[in-house]
Amino acid sequence: NAGVTQTPKFRVLKTGQSMTLLCAQDMNHEYMYWYRQDPGMGLRLIHYSVGEGTTAKGEVPDGYNVSRLKKQNFLLGLESAAPSQTSVYFCASNDRGEQYFGPGTRLTVT
Amino acid sequence: AQKVTQAQTEISVVEKEDVTLDCVYETRDTTYYLFWYKQPPSGELVFLIRRNSFDEQNEISGRYSWNFQKSTSSFNFTITASQVVDSAVYFCALSEVLTGANNLFFGTGTRLTVIP
Numbered sequence: 277n278a279g280v281t282q283t284p285k286f287r288v289l290k291t292g293q294s295m296t297l298l299c300a301q302d303m304n305h306e307y308m309y310w311y312r313q314d315p316g317m318g319l320r321l322i323h324y325s326v327g328e329g330t331t332a333k334g335e336v337p338d339g340y341n342v343s344r345l346k347k348q349n350f351l352l353g354l355e356s357a358a359p360s361q362t363s364v365y366f367c368a369s370n371d372r373g374e375q376y377f378g379p380g381t382r383l384t385v386t
Numbered sequence: 387a388q389k390v391t392q393a394q395t396e397i398s399v400v401e402k403e404d405v406t407l408d409c410v411y412e413t414r415d416t417t418y419y420l421f422w423y424k425q426p427p428s429g430e431l432v433f434l435i436r437r438n439s440f441d442e443q444n445e446i447s448g449r450y451s452w453n454f455q456k457s458t459s460s461f462n463f464t465i466t467a468s469q470v471v472d473s474a475v476y477f478c479a480l481s482e483v484l485t486g487a488n489n490l491f492f493g494t495g496t497r498l499t500v501i502p
Contacts, residue, residue: 311490377433
């Protein structure tokens, strides 16, 4: 039982490049989330999903897209990366109110 | 709207001292959860506690204790006899049940440094 995993752990992008972050969970959770963590800001919700095939915007969705084609996977996409998207990204899944977090992805956009 | 305030940005204590981390929240919902997470220097988020809004009993787990007071909208966290391993950033968070999505709203965190 791996819990919540994130791929990759680290990535450096140039401005304008695109990439996809993968989150996978093996706990059969319905709800999944993407957060970003910036210094002094705590964690902020980007997008979330309440089930396979559904997605919704969170607090800071601009510049990101998501997809939940399979229940166990939640993908976060950056179509044209900007330096303001330099951050640590955390994925989480939810089971009746308790959220389980992945280890995080550190993304740097130069 | 939901809001979680952790007014203490950084705290330093000497080992074996007790320390309390403050958390004040705002919500219009009557049903919600409150959480505390620990983020050590390694970066992962470690779940510490979840408290239902209908349960105001204080909780103790080893050296950790939590004081939940709905009257003051506070959910404070106390570490007794602090240790160097307690050095981390601690986040308080709120989840509103009625929205159905259980999204977490985080405070900005308190960095605790325990000096040996």
